[in-house]
Amino acid sequence: MANYDNIIVSTRVRLARNLKDIPFPSMLKGSPKSSEKVINSVIAVCDKLFEYNVYKMNSISEIDRVALQEMHFISPNLAANTENGVVCISKDKKMSIMINEEDHIRAQCVIHGFALEECYKNVNSFDDKLSEMVQVAYDEKLGYLTACPTNLGTGMRASVMMFLPALSQSGKLSKVITMVQQMGLTVRGMYGEGSSAAGYLYQISNQISIGVSEIDLLKTVANAVKMICESEELERDKLHKIQGIALDDKVSRSLGILLYAKRLNSSEFMEHMANVKLGTSLGILKLSMPMLNYLTEFCQPASLCNYSGGGKLSAKERDEARAELVRSKILER
Amino acid sequence: MANYDNIIVSTRVRLARNLKDIPFPSMLKGSPKSSEKVINSVIAVCDKLFEYNVYKMNSISEIDRVALQEMHFISPNLAANTENGVVCISKDKKMSIMINEEDHIRAQCVIHGFALEECYKNVNSFDDKLSEMVQVAYDEKLGYLTACPTNLGTGMRASVMMFLPALSQSGKLSKVITMVQQMGLTVRGMYGEGSSAAGYLYQISNQISIGVSEIDLLKTVANAVKMICESEELERDKLHKIQGIALDDKVSRSLGILLYAKRLNSSEFMEHMANVKLGTSLGILKLSMPMLNYLTEFCQPASLCNYSGGGKLSAKERDEARAELVRSKILER
Numbered sequence: 001m002a003n004y005d006n007i008i009v010s011t012r013v014r015l016a017r018n019l020k021d022i023p024f025p026s027m028l029k030g031s032p033k034s035s036e037k038v039i040n041s042v043i044a045v046c047d048k049l050f051e052y053n054v055y056k057m058n059s060i061s062e063i064d065r066v067a068l069q070e071m072h073f074i075s076p077n078l079a080a081n082t083e084n085g086v087v088c089i090s091k092d093k094k095m096s097i098m099i100n101e102e103d104h105i106r107a108q109c110v111i112h113g114f115a116l117e118e119c120y121k122n123v124n125s126f127d128d129k130l131s132e133m134v135q136v137a138y139d140e141k142l143g144y145l146t147a148c149p150t151n152l153g154t155g156m157r158a159s160v161m162m163f164l165p166a167l168s169q170s171g172k173l174s175k176v177i178t179m180v181q182q183m184g185l186t187v188r189g190m191y192g193e194g195s196s197a198a199g200y201l202y203q204i205s206n207q208i209s210i211g212v213s214e215i216d217l218l219k220t221v222a223n224a225v226k227m228i229c230e231s232e233e234l235e236r237d238k239l240h241k242i243q244g245i246a247l248d249d250k251v252s253r254s255l256g257i258l259l260y261a262k263r264l265n266s267s268e269f270m271e272h273m274a275n276v277k278l279g280t281s282l283g284i285l286k287l288s289m290p291m292l293n294y295l296t297e298f299c300q301p302a303s304l305c306n307y308s309g310g311g312k313l314s315a316k317e318r319d320e321a322r323a324e325l326v327r328s329k330i331l332e333r
Numbered sequence: 334m335a336n337y338d339n340i341i342v343s344t345r346v347r348l349a350r351n352l353k354d355i356p357f358p359s360m361l362k363g364s365p366k367s368s369e370k371v372i373n374s375v376i377a378v379c380d381k382l383f384e385y386n387v388y389k390m391n392s393i394s395e396i397d398r399v400a401l402q403e404m405h406f407i408s409p410n411l412a413a414n415t416e417n418g419v420v421c422i423s424k425d426k427k428m429s430i431m432i433n434e435e436d437h438i439r440a441q442c443v444i445h446g447f448a449l450e451e452c453y454k455n456v457n458s459f460d461d462k463l464s465e466m467v468q469v470a471y472d473e474k475l476g477y478l479t480a481c482p483t484n485l486g487t488g489m490r491a492s493v494m495m496f497l498p499a500l501s502q503s504g505k506l507s508k509v510i511t512m513v514q515q516m517g518l519t520v521r522g523m524y525g526e527g528s529s530a531a532g533y534l535y536q537i538s539n540q541i542s543i544g545v546s547e548i549d550l551l552k553t554v555a556n557a558v559k560m561i562c563e564s565e566e567l568e569r570d571k572l573h574k575i576q577g578i579a580l581d582d583k584v585s586r587s588l589g590i591l592l593y594a595k596r597l598n599s600s601e602f603m604e605h606m607a608n609v610k611l612g613t614s615l616g617i618l619k620l621s622m623p624m625l626n627y628l629t630e631f632c633q634p635a636s637l638c639n640y641s642g643g644g645k646l647s648a649k650e651r652d653e654a655r656a657e658l659v660r661s662k663i664l665e666r
Contacts, residue, residue: 245596249594252594252595253589253590253594253595256589256590256592256594257586259593260586261585261586261589262578262581262582262585323582
């Protein structure tokens with residue numbers, strides 16, 4: 001596939017797995033022994049595969065839980081499970097294994113850019129080692145058993161996060177979404193739907209995981225992503241041709257604001273950041289796209305608090321810390 | 334007087350004079366001989382005093398006429414007199430002698446910063462040489478005779494252009510204006526009244542010129558200016574204390590826009606420039622106030638056209654040229 005670094009932010013593949021003969025996590029409340037067994041089994045698997053850090057939801061601060069969530073290492077669901085929720089995050093930050101989420105195990109790999117194959121390879125290695133070391137809940141007919149039937153079968157969800165400003169602005173995104181849905185996939189806005197403040201970030205993922213092989217699922221997602229990238233590129237060229245200097249002016253001013261503001265609230269940040277990314281992807285601005293993507297994640301409230309020393313910051317203090325972080329990171333180039 | 338460079342933009346003193354036995358300019362239309370006589374007499378005086386350039390309104394382009402007006406070398410009145418209007422501008426650009434304006438002669442000296450004494454000295458030298466070389470219309474009782482009775486007497490107007498953002502924003506300007514009026518002076522907005530887009534520029538000048546000596550007039554203007562400067566400084570300190578980081582944010586963002594915009598219309602430019610000047614005067618920004626004042630004058634439409642090679646520019650082209658000029662001048666520091 002062509003290089004779509006200016007469109008594809010990151011790739012994520014996750015597997016849902018459960019241990020045989022242990023009730024699903026929703027039934028494990030008040031059963032510390034069973035949930036401990038799940039935790040220990042998974043940690044033993046991780047031990048064989050990579051270096052990692054373990055975070056127990058009941059022994060880290062609320063800010064840390066929200067920050068892990070903002071960085072997509074854990075789900076809101078796991079963050080809320082302060083009884084027995086645990087996550088193992090590999091030191092290279094690609095793998096995160098959530099324990100006692102909706103299922104006993106949610107193993108995910110997240111990699112910047114387009115990396116369906118590498119993500120799949122990594123979660124697959126985990127899955128192989130897991131099956132080797134413990135008995136996994138599996139049914140010949142249904143495949144892997146999961147708490148929610150939508151995850152039955154492969155238990156796999158493959159998703160790609162995409163930056164789609166031109167399709168959004170041209171109004172053609174809804175047509176693309178319809179096409180993608182016909183392929184059995186879903187499109188979700190990452191930070192709210194559709195608005196510019198949402199940063200034009202969308203996640204494309206498979207909706208069903210039963211009745212198809214993992215490889216076929218990955219192929220379908222890859223095809224949809226390729227089609228969306230081509231449409232987005234076309235629309236970006238059109239946008240630049242139609243808007244000309246008006247677009248240059250808009251993206252350049254947004255960079256000016258990001259560099260010179262002394263305080264930036266979250267939605268204003270997202271709006272200007274989306275413009276700056278669009279400008280960068282069109283070559284109007286010479287900035288690093290991965291750095292901008294990093295900033296987008298890192299400027300969320302809890303991550304910002306952690307960046308500024310870990311204390312809880314007021315909204316006003318966060319806006320000041322955000323402006324400072326943005327300025328220093330962009331000027332680092 | 335204390336250094337009020339952050340408040341006082343420039344000082345101007347002008348004398349209105351007429352030659353004896355020649356009708357006032359409004360009566361000279363269609364009398365090329367008489368108006369030529371005025372022109373030649375004045376040029377002969379200039380010859381004795383300084384190096385200069387002569388611009389005849391009927392032989393320069395409209396853009397040049399407007400540009401001279403924007404730079405305050407000539408009045409709209411002179412620019413409109415394409416029959417026999419002429420201006421001599423000294424090469425150091427301090428002195429400009431308008432010929433066949435409302436009066437035969439309007440001799441003015443403009444100097445950056447507070448310079449009432451120097452301006453007066455310069456126009457006075459011109460006046461002395463003029464009286465030596467030609468017969469000036471003078472009446473023992475009324476003083477110098479002028480076309481409009483408001484200029485009778487000394488024929489002098491002394492004015493100081495001031496940058497008053499804090500008094501404007503705090504709403505205390507109207508009180509100051511009342512006080513200044515009680516001293517027999519007037520306050521006029523330079524680019525429209527009161528609004529932020531007007532750049533917070535105000536001109537303080539004497540209203541009457543009869544019944545008082547030139548020296549007393551200068552003293553009155555100087556006293557008013559000093560009083561206004563003290564009030565403005567007080568209000569700036571208050572503004573900074575009250576608004577704190579909100580003010581830092583505002584002035585810094587305005588600098589960001591001036592540096593990063595690819596096109597800037599006139600009113601937006603004035604608005605951000607006023608913020609940047611305020612920030613500079615409070616020490617929030619480290620920029621040169623004279624450079625900013627220069628830019629404010631130079632970014633007007635006709636001056637911009639001249640800067641960009643002299644051709645007539647469309648409004649859109651001017652906005653682009655303005656953005657480019659502003660960026661390059663600020664980055665020169």
